[in-house]
Amino acid sequence: MARRKEAAALHRARVHDLLRSIHSDEASATFVTVESGPREDRVAATLAAARAGARWIWNAALPDDPLDRRRGHSELLVHDGIGYLPVIVVNHRVTRPASAGNGNGDGPRAITTSPLWAWLPMPDTTRTMRPNRRDQQRLQHLTEMLVAAGLSGERSTGQWRAGVIGMDADCIAVIDLGAQREDFAHLTYERLAIVDQLVATAPSRIGECADCPWWKQCEAELMVRDDVSLVVNGSVTTALREHGITTIGALAALSPAQEPEEWHSGSFPDAIAAARCYQTGSPMVRRSTTAPIARADVEVDVDMESFGEDGAYLWGTLLTDRTDPDRPVRYRPFVTWRPLPTTAEAESFAAFWAWLQEEMAHAHARGKTFAAYCYSEQAENRWLRGSADRFAGMPGIPTRAEVDAFIASPQWVDVYAAVSSNFYCPKGKGLKRVAPVAGFHWRDDEAGGAASMDWYALAVGMDGSAPDESQRTRLLQYNEDDVRATKVLREWMDSDAVTALPTMRELLA
Known part of the structure; x- marks a missing residue:
């Protein structure tokens, strides 16, 4: 949690510097930054900037709304010619590249975006929206605070808008709020009724x-x-x-x-x-009497480690040649310890890709089948494609087409998908939930994605201190355990040991 907060703060600082640079050639009152400090000082500075006619107000704090008991701040207020609209800055992606179409001859559906240099909402067919309910509710909350403060201006339903600047910080994603204002008002009053104990409540897990x-x-x-x-x-x-x-x-x-x-x-x-x-x-239940998963003569388990949105610093592999018992099952990491983001990431990715392709070609040349495995391909696929895009043209970097062809091939196997198809897992299907059922246990009791962020920061000396070699070892062991867990799990699925679990039919009989 602390690491996510630090990353979010750093992202906001970067966006502020970017916007300030974009608007640096404009009059000083156009883009105003409210200095950090006591809340009452920030509220006063925000209102003063609004009275002075600022078009962009960064780090805005709005007056409390005692009627509806609202308090809040917006990373940015933008004047659209009518009044102020809230624009929030978030540490996740809010749009994604649009696909070519829906297969029916229609083009991609247009969303609305605005450039960073001016509030100019326009249809955008190059992106699709990634809806986020928390973002939308926060924008609704801030909009109502602007109304209470008299800063929003008089608007028709279609003029209630707000914006989000996401991780890519290449546009403002524009959100239409007008049609949702009434629903949000009902939600607010329901929550206030609960706070005031006017509505009976009881706990329920969500x-x-x-x-x-x-x-x-x-x-x-x-x-x-x-x-x-x-x-x-x-x-x-x-x-x-x-x-x-x-x-x-x-x-x-x-x-x-x-x-x-x-x-x-x-x-x-x-x-x-x-x-x-x-x-x-029962931790798992078989959906059928068998649990099929693709197998090959030469198998490579893969696990990637990334640091937030900054890049993928480690590609871990574990090769097993089922046709050659004398060939050792060897863990091999492709890693850079230069703090991300760095072009050294391209070198480790290129080395990983070259090694994977060589092992595949070597197996095929000897008439052997080959398969590479990961657990939940979404993360690996994202950084496979992202690395090809970001480092295009650098030595050893595959083209996006080559990466897409590999991902689409039967030689890239998602073990998570096989678990989802073959098992019911009442406590979740994460690797750390299901691999212990197959008999695998991690060496580090604290192993996990959130903890690895802290380990990485220490391993590369992100705060300016000397890099901690022990944390590098810890990360490599964690990554090695992940690929070994994937191997143990899929081999267990292909063995008679899996029959010890009840089937769904037996459980429901």
Whole structure:
């Protein structure tokens, strides 16, 4: 969490420097930066900048709204000729490149974006939006604060807009808020009623509970009630309660044949399975009698490590030649310890790609089949493509077409997809959830994506201190354990040991 906050702060600082540079040739009152300090000073400075006619106000703090009990700040306020609109800066991507079309002869659907140098919302067919509910709610919140402060101007429904500057910081993604204002007002009043204890409430587990400081207290109450939300997600919980199914015991006692009419909340048999797994402690259930996964003569397990959005510094590999028992199963990392972002990343990626292609060609030349495996290909695919794009033309870097061809080939296998197809996993399908079922355990009890961020910062001396060699070793061991876990899991799936797990049919019988 601390590392994410630091990364977000650094991103905001970069965007501020970029915008200040863009507007540096304009009158000094056009782009105004509110200095950090006590909140009341920032509010006063924001209002003063607005009265002076600033077109862009950075680090804006808005007056509290006592009526609706709102407080907030916006990284940026932009005057659109009517009044001020909020623009927030977030440390995630808000748009993605648009695809060529939908296959029906239609072009990509246009979204609205504005350049960074002026508020000029225009249709944009080069990008598609990545909706984020939290971003939209924050923008609605800030919009209502601007209204309360008298800064928004008089607008028609279609003129209520806001913006988001994402990780790429190459445009402002424009969000239309007018049609949602009434719904947001209802949501606000519902939440205030809950705060004022005008509405009876009871705990129910949702995704956000994992990060809530009150979770332990709520969990204890839910366990006493045997509450169904402990085993299914929020939408399924709501649907079950609407049909009078409120406890895990009641859900577990049902059969798939008792599925309610007009059930539209996921798989009803899976919900029953979740309840029965909770009662029996089963970590995984087979969906069929077998658990097929592609195998090859020469197999390479791959795991990539990245540092936020700055790049991929490590490609770890584990090669197994099933036709040659004398060839050692060897972990081989391709890594750079120069702090990201750096062009040294291109060198390690090029070395990884060349080695992978050589092993593939070597296997094929000897009449052997070849396959490379990863666990949840989304991250690896993103950095495979991203590395090809960012370092295009540098020595050893494959073209985007070559990377796409490899990703689309049967020689690139996603073990996560095989787990999803073959198993029901009531506690999640993450590698650290399912690999222990196959008998694998990580050497480092703290191993995980969030922890690796802190280790990396120490390993490269990101704060200016000397690089910590012990953290480099720790990262390499963590990466090696990930590729070994992938290997153990997929081999277990292809063995008779997997039959020790119950099948879904047996569980639901």
